[in-house]
Amino acid sequence: MNQNKTVIILGGGSGGLVAANRLRKLLPKKDRVILIERNKNHLFAPSLLWLMIGTRKLSQIQKSYALLQKKGIEVIHGTIEHIDPIKKRVHVDGKELKGDALIIALGATLAPEKIPGLAQAGHNLYTAEGAEGIRDDLLKFRSGRIVLVTAVPAYKCPAAPYEAAMLVEYHCRKKKIRPAVQIELYAAEPGPMGVAGPEISSAVRRMVEQKGITYHPNHQIKSINSEKKELLFNDGVSVQYDLLIYVPPHQAPEVLQNSGLINESGWIPVDRHTLETKFKSVYAIGDIAVIPLKLGKPLPKAGVFAHGEAEVVSKNLAHASTGKDQVESFNGYGECFIETGDNRAGIGKGNFYAEPTPQIKMHSPSFIGHLGKVFFEKWWLWKWF
Numbered sequence: 001m002n003q004n005k006t007v008i009i010l011g012g013g014s015g016g017l018v019a020a021n022r023l024r025k026l027l028p029k030k031d032r033v034i035l036i037e038r039n040k041n042h043l044f045a046p047s048l049l050w051l052m053i054g055t056r057k058l059s060q061i062q063k064s065y066a067l068l069q070k071k072g073i074e075v076i077h078g079t080i081e082h083i084d085p086i087k088k089r090v091h092v093d094g095k096e097l098k099g100d101a102l103i104i105a106l107g108a109t110l111a112p113e114k115i116p117g118l119a120q121a122g123h124n125l126y127t128a129e130g131a132e133g134i135r136d137d138l139l140k141f142r143s144g145r146i147v148l149v150t151a152v153p154a155y156k157c158p159a160a161p162y163e164a165a166m167l168v169e170y171h172c173r174k175k176k177i178r179p180a181v182q183i184e185l186y187a188a189e190p191g192p193m194g195v196a197g198p199e200i201s202s203a204v205r206r207m208v209e210q211k212g213i214t215y216h217p218n219h220q221i222k223s224i225n226s227e228k229k230e231l232l233f234n235d236g237v238s239v240q241y242d243l244l245i246y247v248p249p250h251q252a253p254e255v256l257q258n259s260g261l262i263n264e265s266g267w268i269p270v271d272r273h274t275l276e277t278k279f280k281s282v283y284a285i286g287d288i289a290v291i292p293l294k295l296g297k298p299l300p301k302a303g304v305f306a307h308g309e310a311e312v313v314s315k316n317l318a319h320a321s322t323g324k325d326q327v328e329s330f331n332g333y334g335e336c337f338i339e340t341g342d343n344r345a346g347i348g349k350g351n352f353y354a355e356p357t358p359q360i361k362m363h364s365p366s367f368i369g370h371l372g373k374v375f376f377e378k379w380w381l382w383k384w385f
């Protein structure tokens with residue numbers, strides 16, 4: 001890029017937040033860094049699992065985007081209504097903005113309405129409102145059946161529903177109601193965290209089952225009758241619940257539907273190393289991007305990848321502008337904490353771009369692993385605000 005350039009970042013979740021910070025630091029002051037976000041607060045999503053069991057309050061896991069202004073990031077609070085990737089123009093609440101580069105980090109929209117009855121029946125594990133609803137119901141819960149459901153086989157943070165089941169189990173033990181509570185996990189997928197390979201998948205399944213949680217893979221939910229508190233699966237099986245926790249279907253945000261950016265997968269294809277889309281100087285990072293892997297599944301949707309991709313795109317835009325440092329390439333490295341209850345967490349880490357299959361190692365659950373996630377949460381909300 002030459003002089004007085006404008007980079008527009010669409011969405012201030014994990015990817016957009018990192019990109020805005022990095023670019024503001026790396027680009028000359030005269031260049032503009034604009035972040036457009038519809039929410040007033042950034043939420044650290046991994047801590048929804050702690051919000052759910054009452055070990056965090058919402059105020060502890062979010063921060064105001066307004067704080068970014070003092071760093072020189074121009075924050076526009078509004079809803080993006082239109083994206084023109086050819087002219088690099090964006091419409092926000094009726095106003096038009098033009099950039100020299102766009103970084104699309106709009107994430108995945110949650111669509112519980114795709115499964116009849118789901119939104120009315122239970123709590124969405126993936127929203128703050130849903131996590132608070134689970135917390136409130138768990139406080140009142142004395143006995144009965146708690147059912148967790150993944151409504152589709154692929155969703156962001158593939159570990160989250162498994163962690164949620166183990167944390168709910170831990171919570172019930174702490175409350176001394178465990179013998180009166182049945183906990184079941186019905187998954188649309190054939191096993192936990194399939195992309196990480198059969199060893200990790202079996203290890204996570206074992207962790208869940210050793211806690212007395214009944215696991216039912218390959219169960220695709222069809223509909224829910226909230227009056228009868230009954231789940232109906234595609235194979236005709238029906239199941240009663242007293243408390244329902246669900247991971248909803250995901251889709252690309254509405255604004256992308258006719259943008260020319262998404263392909264038949266429903267997501268934005270990108271160059272796996274530069275994150276550039278088929279439009280020059282238009283990048284897509286995080287959950288909105290699709291990166292096919294050799295084993296036939298895409299790179300999982302996770303904050304760790306959104307973060308790593310944001311770093312690469314920001315450094316390369318800065319390099320193009322200033323000529324400083326080197327061109328970077330996203331290498332598919334990722335790691336994640338797996339909370340298992342009892343203040344312990346495992347850690348899975350490795351190279352998801354390795355071929356023919358990702359090379360991921362799992363560290364057994366430990367108190368140190370749990371502390372690692374606590375530290376990361378504090379660091380994230382300090383570092384980027």
Ligand SMILES: Cc1cc2nc3c(=O)[nH]c(=O)nc-3n(C[C@H](O)[C@H](O)[C@H](O)COP(=O)(O)OP(=O)(O)OC[C@H]3O[C@@H](n4cnc5c(N)ncnc54)[C@H](O)[C@@H]3O)c2cc1C
Pocket residue numbers: 010011012013014015016036037038039045046047048049078079080081105106107108125126127156157160253255285286287288301302303304305306335336337
């Ligand atoms: C319970 C839970 C636990 C998780 N745990 C982990 C974990 O331990 N490790 C991990 O790596 N990942 C984890 N994740 C996944 C992680 O949060 C996501 O993968 C990550 O946030 C994706 O980042 P992103 O920037 O692509 O999208 P997001 O963080 O979803 O951000 C997208 C942003 O775009 C905004 N937006 C969307 N449409 C518009 C519009 N039209 N106009 C304006 N703004 C818009 C949204 O408001 C949002 O802020 C977890 C997720 C959940 C729900």
